[in-house]
Amino acid sequence: MRFAIQSDLNEIPKSTLTAYKLSTSSYDRKSTSQIYPVQLLKDCYGEEAFEYALAIVDMKTFVDVLYSNTIEISVIQNTIQNIMNENISEPKLAWQLLKYCELNRIEIENDFFVSLLYSRAAETGCVDIIKSLMHNQKAEIAKSHNEVFIVAAQNGQTEVVQAMMYQPFININYRDEHFDGTAFVNAAAEEFAETARVLFSHPDLILANGDITDIFNGCTYTPESMKIFHMLYEDSRAVWNENNNGPIVALSSSGLTEAVDILLDRDDIDPTVRSNRAAMMAAWNSKKEVLKLLLYKAKVNPYPKIFIYPCRCDDLAVLEILMDDPRSFIDVQSIGKAVTENACPVINRILEKNFADLSDIHIRSVLAVYCIHNENIDLMNKLLRIGSVNPTSRIMEAIIQIAKDGKFKAAEILFEEKNFRKVQFWEKCSIKLATNNLWKLTDMLLAHGSFNPSFKKNALLTLACERERFSIIRKITDHPAFRYRNEFAPFHALILVNNIGVTGYLLGKLNFDPTQKDNLLYRTACKYASKYYIDFISSLENEGLNLT
Secondary structure, eight states, X not given: OEEEOOSOGGGSOHHHHHHHTOOSSEEEGGGOOOOOOGGGGTTOOHHHHHHHHHHHTOHHHHHHHHHHSOOOHHHHHHHHHHHHHTTOSOHHHHHHXXXXXXXXXXXXXXXXXXXXXXXXXXXXXXXXXXXXXXXXXXXXXXXXXXXXXXXXXHTTOHXXXXXXXXXXXXXXXXOOTTSSSOHHHHHHHTTOHHHHHHHHTOTTOOOOTTHHHHHHTTOOSSHHHHHHHHHHHTSTTOOTTHHHHHHHHHHHHHTOHHHHHHHTTOTTSOHHHIIIIIHHHHHHTTOHHHHHHHHHTSOOOOOGGGGHHHHHHTOHHHHHHHHTSTTOOOOHHHHHHHHHTTOHHHHHHHHHTTOSOTTSHHHHHHHHHHHHHHTOHHHHHHHHHHOOOOOOHHHHHHHHHHHTTXXXXXHHHHTTSGGGGOHHHHHHHHHHHHHTTOHHHHHHHHTSTTSOTTHHHHHHHHXXXXXXXXXXXXXXXXXXXXXXXXXXXXXXXHHHTTOHHHHHHHHHHSOOOTTHXXXXXXXXXXXXXXXXXXXXXXXXXXXXOOXX
């Protein structure tokens, strides 16, 4: 928090500037731990001294200056506003201002200042301020006493908690949508063991369903968190199979191995839920020791979903633990995650240990995507020796992506596979390739003479005309399976790019009525005076067509 110095620095004695180490525009209050006695302010008066006292945040100096100078009320009020804008980072300083205002009967226009100070004092552990403000009606304007109580708890301010917890206006079990649980839950979740112990000693405290799960969900494996665990474990109020066995799942997720080990010996923990959710969360959060404990002590079945995390996040350590268990196996979904993230070390390790079932066409198809992206032709050939792969949309997208960089080898290999000669794949892929201007691969597909390039009303021909790819147009029209059904779209595409020559070629090649669309082709030919085209039109007129 920085306070701007409003005075003209040229008017301040050099000795004062040296003493306070002032910059040209502001002074960082946190940059010094020195305490400046009030006599150093002898060359400054009134508002200047007040501002310097604010800057150094030495409470004794501030109080001396505050009470030994005549400070304008507007300055006091502006300072209060500045402190509020900074969320009262110095509550003790703000408290002195408040007391000064009360003593001198200076009215504070904004009561929110008092309420904000109340909350900030609880957060920073200013117990004297709390004791004074607890019974101040203005303090409860924006935040209730119970909300301030939770703020103190979640910041580990034990003294404030002790001062407030037995007050008649405090509900030890108060819950609010802005906070995750009661004051106790917040203190425990933030791993403030001493604050949690004080709150837990309250005779009226109630643990609701889900509280223990919330406490340990996201905590760290520290002495403080284990103190909280043992405190709860030794109390009959704690229910360890609450919330669908949430506590052991939360503890596994957070990596509290010792706590998980203790809970595994209980009879009230459902083994099915324990094995599924706890192990998965341990794997997903890379809690290796907890995962080992669940695999070998609890006999958890390392089912395929557990593999998703190490495959997605390239976590070789967790992957090794899972693969070392003779009961485990990996499915296509997990390998698919690894391929999506291009987790090369994980995929290579899975293949090195022969852990993936390559006899499964779905697994081979997913790995084919990996081969395409990484140009791993050797692995691609290995997969194809074992069996074919499915022409999936992911494979198509991978082919297009690397083809944009001029890499065609994987596509050349796959286009020779029988599954890639299915009509549905051919049609989808040819359009996608043409749309992306990948005409070399489009040409490869056309080389397979068994397809009908006239699909979807000559969509491929229309794209070739739009892009003026004459070699492709010729190959489409020369294709033995090509059939033209008097569609106007290819000619319209050529008209838009003013390619009269290719239009004439198509008219000579195709069975097309050139009088469609009000003789648009004829009028375009006349406009551009293409001799080749006009001569061709004349021959059509000689055959009796009315083109005028």
